[in-house]
Amino acid sequence: MAGGRVGLLLDPNLLASLGAGKRVALVSGTNGKTTTTALLAAAAGANGALVATNHTGSNMPAGHVAALVGQSETEIAVLEVDEAYVAQVAMATKPAVIVLLNLSRDQLDRMSEVRMVAERWRGSLAALPATTVVANADDPLIVYAARDASHVVWVAGGLRWREDATGCPACGGHISFDAQGGWTCADCDLARPAVAWRLVDDLIEGPDGAVPIALSLPGRFNVENAVLAVAAAAALNVTAVQSAAAMSLVTDVAGRFVQRTIGEVRVRLMLAKNPAGWSALLDLVVDEEAPVVVSINARTADGADPSWLYDVDFGLLAGRPVVATGDRWRDLSVRLRYAEVAHRCESDPGDAVALAGADGQRVEFIGNYTAFRDLLERP
Amino acid sequence: MSALRVAVVYPDLLGTYGDGGNGEILGRRLAWRGIEATVLQAISSEPIPEADLYCLGGGEDGPQVLAAERLRRDETFAGAVKDGAVVFAVCAGFQIVGRSFPGANGEIHQGVGLLDIETTKGTGARAVGEVAVRIREDLKLGHAIPTVSGFENHGGVTTLGSGVVPLGDVRFGVGNGGGDGTEGAMAGRVIGTYLHGPVLARNPALSDLLLQMALGGGALDPLDDSAEDELRQERLAKLS
Numbered sequence: 001m002a003g004g005r006v007g008l009l010l011d012p013n014l015l016a017s018l019g020a021g022k023r024v025a026l027v028s029g030t031n032g033k034t035t036t037t038a039l040l041a042a043a044a045g046a047n048g049a050l051v052a053t054n055h056t057g058s059n060m061p062a063g064h065v066a067a068l069v070g071q072s073e074t075e076i077a078v079l080e081v082d083e084a085y086v087a088q089v090a091m092a093t094k095p096a097v098i099v100l101l102n103l104s105r106d107q108l109d110r111m112s113e114v115r116m117v118a119e120r121w122r123g124s125l126a127a128l129p130a131t132t133v134v135a136n137a138d139d140p141l142i143v144y145a146a147r148d149a150s151h152v153v154w155v156a157g158g159l160r161w162r163e164d165a166t167g168c169p170a171c172g173g174h175i176s177f178d179a180q181g182g183w184t185c186a187d188c189d190l191a192r193p194a195v196a197w198r199l200v201d202d203l204i205e206g207p208d209g210a211v212p213i214a215l216s217l218p219g220r221f222n223v224e225n226a227v228l229a230v231a232a233a234a235a236l237n238v239t240a241v242q243s244a245a246a247m248s249l250v251t252d253v254a255g256r257f258v259q260r261t262i263g264e265v266r267v268r269l270m271l272a273k274n275p276a277g278w279s280a281l282l283d284l285v286v287d288e289e290a291p292v293v294v295s296i297n298a299r300t301a302d303g304a305d306p307s308w309l310y311d312v313d314f315g316l317l318a319g320r321p322v323v324a325t326g327d328r329w330r331d332l333s334v335r336l337r338y339a340e341v342a343h344r345c346e347s348d349p350g351d352a353v354a355l356a357g358a359d360g361q362r363v364e365f366i367g368n369y370t371a372f373r374d375l376l377e378r379p
Numbered sequence: 380m381s382a383l384r385v386a387v388v389y390p391d392l393l394g395t396y397g398d399g400g401n402g403e404i405l406g407r408r409l410a411w412r413g414i415e416a417t418v419l420q421a422i423s424s425e426p427i428p429e430a431d432l433y434c435l436g437g438g439e440d441g442p443q444v445l446a447a448e449r450l451r452r453d454e455t456f457a458g459a460v461k462d463g464a465v466v467f468a469v470c471a472g473f474q475i476v477g478r479s480f481p482g483a484n485g486e487i488h489q490g491v492g493l494l495d496i497e498t499t500k501g502t503g504a505r506a507v508g509e510v511a512v513r514i515r516e517d518l519k520l521g522h523a524i525p526t527v528s529g530f531e532n533h534g535g536v537t538t539l540g541s542g543v544v545p546l547g548d549v550r551f552g553v554g555n556g557g558g559d560g561t562e563g564a565m566a567g568r569v570i571g572t573y574l575h576g577p578v579l580a581r582n583p584a585l586s587d588l589l590l591q592m593a594l595g596g597g598a599l600d601p602l603d604d605s606a607e608d609e610l611r612q613e614r615l616a617k618l619s
Contacts, residue, residue: 105395113395113439166391166423167442174424174445304508305530307575310400330610334580337606338400338407 004058004065015061018068019077019093022052025232026089028081028121029101029142030114031277033059035217036101036225037080038253043233043243050074057254060085061092076236083117087124090131097235098125099134099228101157103141104164105308106274114141118169121145132235134228137195138181144169144190155231156181156198158224160283161276163311197231199223204230204240211240216251221280255376262350262378265357267293267365271372273302275311278366282316285364291356292317292364294336295326295349295371302369306331314339325352326371349375382415383593386430388456388472389423389438392446396532398436398469400577401586405432408586412600423449427456432465432593435472437532437575440483443471450475450491465593466493466569469578470533473563473571474498481535493569495542498535501556505534510552510574511615512562515545521591522598524584526550528614529574537573539564546572551618568592581614583607 008014025044027037034057041053052074054067059080068077081089083103090098100121103114118141125133125146135146136157141164146152159165159181168175173187184191196207203210204227213226226247233243252258256271270285272278285292294314298306306328314336322343324332329345336343346352349371357363365375387394387402402418409416421427423446433456438446450456460466466476474480477496479487485500512527514520527547536556539545545555546563554562554573563572570589572578579586583604591599 115439115441163391163394167439167445169441172441172445176424305396305532305575307397307400307530307577310397310403310577310580311394330606330613331580334606334610335400338404338580340407 004062004069008062008065013092014065015068015089015092018065018071022075022077023236024077024079024093024095025097025099025236026079026081026086026093026095027099027101028083028086029099029136030083030104030106030274031280032101032221032225033080035222035253035256036099036229037078038250039226039229039247040099040232041078042246042250043229043238044076044078044236046233046238046242046246049076051076051078053078054080055254061089064089086121090124090128094128095131097132097134097232098128099232100136100142100146101225101228102136102139102159102276103145104161104274104276105311106303114164115169118142118145122148125149134232134235136228137193140165140175140183140185140190141169143193147190147193153197153231153235154193154195155228156195157228158199158221160221160279163275197227199227204244206230206234206240208240211244213244214248216248217253218257219280219284255372258376260376262353262375265353266362267353267357268362269372269376270364270366271369272366273369275308278312281366282313285366286316288364289320290362290364291321291323292366293323293325293349293352293356294332295352295365295367295375296329296332297327297368297371299327299370302371309335314341317341321356323352323356325349326367350378382417383409383432384417384419384428384430385409385432385434386419386421386428388421388427388433388435388450389446390420390436392423392442393436393438393472395439396437396470396575398434398472398575398577401436401467401469401579402434404577404579404586405434405590408583408590408602411602414594427453429455429459430464432467432589433459435466435468435475437470437472439471443475443480444482444488446471447475447480447488447490451489460493460569463568465589467589468569468571470531470573470575473573474535474537476569476571477537478540494564494566494571495540496537496564496571497540498537501534501536505532506553506556506573507532508552509614509618510554510562511550511618512547512554512574513550514547518544518546518565520588522584522588524582524588525611526615527574527578527585528581528611529572529576529578531573532575533573537564542566546570581607581611
């Protein structure tokens, strides 16, 4: 990373020259970037191509440079891109494919509001006539950003979080959703486009038929990410059958969902950074009995304002043993009080895990960005 | 009386900054005291329901304009406010209940006009960060409200007309941003503020003020607010 940053200072065109001659795929969106990048990187290499990728989640240009340095032999680069850097990285790398997953509120003190991001993406896609845009048709903000691009492949990628999508990004009108996930604006022609790829139970249906999908990663939201990855890999000439086989072997995405033993306690580590991500993870853990440790920080990389805790339906955890921790455990504790979730508090995350797992049960640990990272990197 | 009705106005448009929590908090504080309460989510595709206390939250520029247009035309809302419903409006919602507010490109939009305030687009950096506000003692609110803690994130500058009084004075942060050091505004039973957090999570005394206004009665039974008090004190201590 430091090397990447220095390199960019010395040569602002470094990313363009490192990417030259490679087929580049970019992946961006609020949630699922790192996982989808890992799945697509696996799929892109399924028929033997060498693939470079920024698998650690370093998703700004310095991270892209670091991922591409010394990779002159690789044919394909799959890069996760921070939402704010899509235009810059796309102009430098002239990607064959851009995957756009979803847009929802995240770190509002640092990031722009989501409509501004969609507007910027729209502008940069207009300048990329040779790029295939693989876009989530279920998210009105993504459809608005992608619909005028030269070549769009629409995918039913799911949308669990609709609270940022009610005001039409095109005209300000009201967008209404039906029970099947279809949506339309009451005041203009923005509506869910027909899709080329979708998920039906455990089958990915595409233009050439249906392929079974079974991931090692947990959660329906990851299967939805996989559909977008399969569609993107198809644009790189990898068949859905090859992609599905390669993606089923992906087990660890930058430590997410990994099982660790901390002290004497077995812990499953999970990362959720914003309301949409929390909603997906709470759906995942709610079916189980294990105690839950929730850890919240509000450092620079997390966003300084944890108001979003009130967008998350923590009431789903009621009745489970819950321990609140992280730098902002007091905010979390008040949040859990108003959600009527009985809980204990422990300011140190390691002590919180020990407390939750004291009777020998496996513990589910969900943290936001730095809270997750700190526990993952704990020796 | 029948159940106290708390309505969260347009959570689909004015829900960007967790301010929906204010409605949830008010509902819980009523229920914990054995006061029957209903918390209604008033989505923007439906007419506003009748309620005793309306909460408006923050939102993005486009949805804010849509919310203002719908709210201005809503006769139930206008009637309820006229009949004495309490309105608690945060950030974009605060701007909406004023006379006018700016859109994404600085164009002026008409507000609902419940507060004699006007908001324009600020010329400097967006106001983002923790805020501490000393509530004005001359508001005669019935009980003392300790220094209020919240988080602001806005690009508007709000100037207060003669028909309102400021909610308080900024001890840390920006607030209304017009150079007079004020934060928020109040007129009768309408209160506006720039503070997220959500602000009622950190400031239970403010929650209870709103509930007292809506219930029209005297003191409420005390609750154990030690978690909220510790949180507020922690946030305020970080500022000094």
